[in-house]
Amino acid sequence: MTINAHPELPDFDYVRPATLMEASQFLAQHAGEARPLCGGTDIFVRMRDGLWHDRYLVDVKKLDGTANLACDAAGLTIGAGVSMNRVIAEAAVRQNYPLLAEACCSVASHQLRTRATIVGNLCNASPAGDTIGACLVLGGRLRVHGTDGFREIPLEGFFTGPGKNTLRPGDIVTAIHFAPLPAHSAGTYIKLGRNTWSDLSIVGLTAFGYPDETAASGYRFKIAMASVAPTPLLAHKAQDFLAENPPNLQSFDQAARLASAACSPIDDVRSSARYRKLMVYQLTKKALQQTWEKLTR
């Protein structure tokens, strides 16, 4: 069927378990036909479009701790049920993790962000996910509850392909945690869409930097790229180059070239691969320069 138009949602059962363990067990028992539900902003669209056919949606929003947003000396923990608008509205986040708030602000529209969650955005594992870059460069760690109980996994390495991650049946990401950020750090997210609001990114570029005496250059930078590879990508060679070379326009330019060389975009309806590669170069330069301005302000 070429015209993939379904007028309504297919039938499914809404499941709201009382405990995390109950939820994990249910998901494990119904592997392949059950899915954890956070904000639903992607799930319902995909089900309506006929792409997903889950029989059960398991709501994790009110389970232990998933509704919590905590920012203290131990760092920042954002529960799976916390909406992006709540993240943006939290003064402690804007104060201590402004990059995360900035990334959330670029997602869809205000209306959708009242439902959309960061954990949902991560588990969705879209190469275009707008908050993924920030979570990667800030060193996010996922708290995962499975049938064996809790474990913690680093976000880097979590993504294995478009829409694919390392979670196993029964796993529920209950929260993402960030350690306190290095002193005097700064970051920038630049999203290039076709128009100003609520588009998927052609390229999303996240840069983050902070002073670090262990780096030869005195600074360490992290660079994450969206929509330019099968998974969200960290530009390792560019990061390493900047740890070795003094931060200036020249080295930012070189780092941008390395970032561009590291990505493997495709031609699609949103953009050509050629334009994406060129934009990774342009936006990496810009994001590094803006981050540097913030660091030296």
Next chain:
Amino acid sequence: MTPNQPATSVPHPIGDSVTRVDAKEKVIGAALFSDDLQFGPGLLYARIKRSPHPHALIKRIDTSKAQALPGVKAVVTGESFPGMTGLYLQDRHIFCRDRVRYVGDPVAGVAAVSEAIAEQAVELIEVEYEPLQGVFDPEFGATSEAPVLHPDLGKYKVQNFIFPKPGTNISNHFRIRKGDVDAAWSQCAAIVEHSYRIPHIQHVPIEPHVAVAKVDENGKVTLWGTSQSPFAQRNLIAIALGISQSDVEVIAPYVGGGFGCKAGVSMEALAVAVASKTKGKPVKLRLTREEEFYTAFVRQGMVAHFKMGCDAQGRLLAMQNRFYWDGGAYTEYGVNITRASGYSSSGPYDVPNVKTDSFCVYTNHPVGGPMRGFGMPEMHTGLEQCIDELALAIEMDPVQFRRINCVQGGDTLVTGMTMHPTGLSECLDKAAKAIDWGRKVAPSAPNKRRGKGIAAMWKAPAMSPNASSSAKVALNEDGTVTVSVGGQDIGQGSFTIAAQMAAAALGVPIDWVRVATPLDTNYSPYEWQTVASRLTWSMGNAVAAAARDARQQILELVAKAWNEKIEDLDIVDGNVISYKSEETISLKNIAIYGLPLPNDQGWIGGPVLGRGNFMPTYVTGLNAETGQGPRAVVHYTTGVQAVEVEVDLDTGKVQVLRGVGAFDVGKAINPEMVKAQMEGGFVQGMSTALFESLQLKEGVLQNPSFVDYRIATTSDVPMDIQSIIVEVPQDDGPWGARGVGEHSMVPTVAAIANAIYDAIGIRVGAPPYSAEKVYLAMVDAGLVKEMEG
């Protein structure tokens, strides 16, 4: 009082920005749209089986499994519906019978007790196809190598001003031969030649198409739906089913945006056809947004070749145009877009020698139909860039070049028609002044370039020559007035205009006037269609005539009662007054009950019901070989837009910083609504310039949703849009008015393209001017360096 008085002595509320009559209802959410209507538990739901192939023969359809599904009430195919339909050229069946011609072409329909069951049943219908070679380019389609998509073209019924070429894919060939183009080239000091490809775009109204149809035991059809053309739908459905127009009733509630896609007949016929097999039970069909993109009317694509030349003083001497319109699978409506672009093919300029060939070509693309501008935005996009190029070629300022050449009253137009008075020069001067033409402004950042662009336009209502209107004005017990019209308000404000005109012509306060809604072809007076920016002008003439008729009846009554002359009486603010006796009487209580004779000797008068109609009687045919004739159209609305843009050298993003529009509307009946049309058209034009395109690959749409069909949102639109009203009265318009609904999106793409050129010195080519397209053009031109290594 005549409706043609000069602009200085117009009665209130003509020229007043009164509040829209539908404002409150819509703002509080009380207004009913088609999908809001309730039909009770007997309502059935339809879904449609559609072709997955752009071009194929239907070998076999097996509906048995679908028919056996519990909950399914009817399954229909083209077998039951041999009749053809189409506005200007009857080239469509309701359901495909032997051949499918685009992805989405309807093959069968199902009615079931729920949408979900209907959807399941559609999946169970088996269709065997034999795929055929497709036509995906209009220029190729017009050649003899292309497969012929409509072998029966020669047998189709067609209006006498459309010229199909049977045995080819050309469903209309419109020619202009004015002067001697070939001889003129040698006298030109400069000649430019350019080709432009305009992509398909869509109307994207916020409300998708909905139709609910019921056919009763006697075969009488009732249709509720999203319609800008209830009477055209009544007529075309009656013709397709072979029944009387009087046995079809179309009821049209408020419409959530039309822009042309709800004109004529499209999916409504499917609902009626399905309902004919479920007698007595209403059947509802609503398109999903994806179906809307695949199967509702699209704006035709176009390949245009322009050649034009001028002398050293900047006088345009010759134009030669070849337009290949990508009409899509059926061109019942598109054939007239081809014609309209032909008879306006000089653009708003006085050109002595013009040769135009405008072809409507069948392709295996979605069905082309009317869209705001009806061919004019597409044509002006290339034409107005060439005008700029020509001005630059002789080193003349583009505004000055347009000033020299722009059309004036008395000019002999491209069809031989004599131009009526027009304010195009005034629009040009005012728009140029408002955009500070000639003053360079520094860009906002070192990595940006700034530019200004201007473009002029004209457009005539494109319609059947005798497209007509009628109206009724009835007075109620308390003197209030009910105006009945058959022309739909699709958001542009025509109901408010009707109320203003009735109030003005009758002499009552605006808040005494109500407009009878929803439109219902059984009770509303006839109107051709809400298209062609024609309602203010055509329906307005009918409303004014009806109100004057009612006024005359009231004055005759009072003159008789008072034993005075009608000439001494007037109606002012809802009271009949005598300038002679200084008597006065309110319309309250006399418009229905009449007036008593003295001494209880009986009564005179009775319910007042005014009627009025309007039909242009003066549009003539054009010679098939030359396109020449005394009067091709009723009139032209002209105007100019100017913009200032900034181009980001790092990304190619074009930002429109401000926009100006100046249009000659003859007389602004409601200036704020006129400005709203100017702003809305500018925004839609800007959106098509920067973002919009239906991406078709071998006939398959790649972006059938708002995820990848982007339109401008508020954040893309400049804060500064200035709208300037110019008023040179129209001799056949009510109080001098002519239409402006479409015109404001006609020159926008060209103005923005000219501004981009001014900023970066590059003609980017085919719209939309996306960041990617502009950036890669800058790289290819060497303006920005591609990253090395």
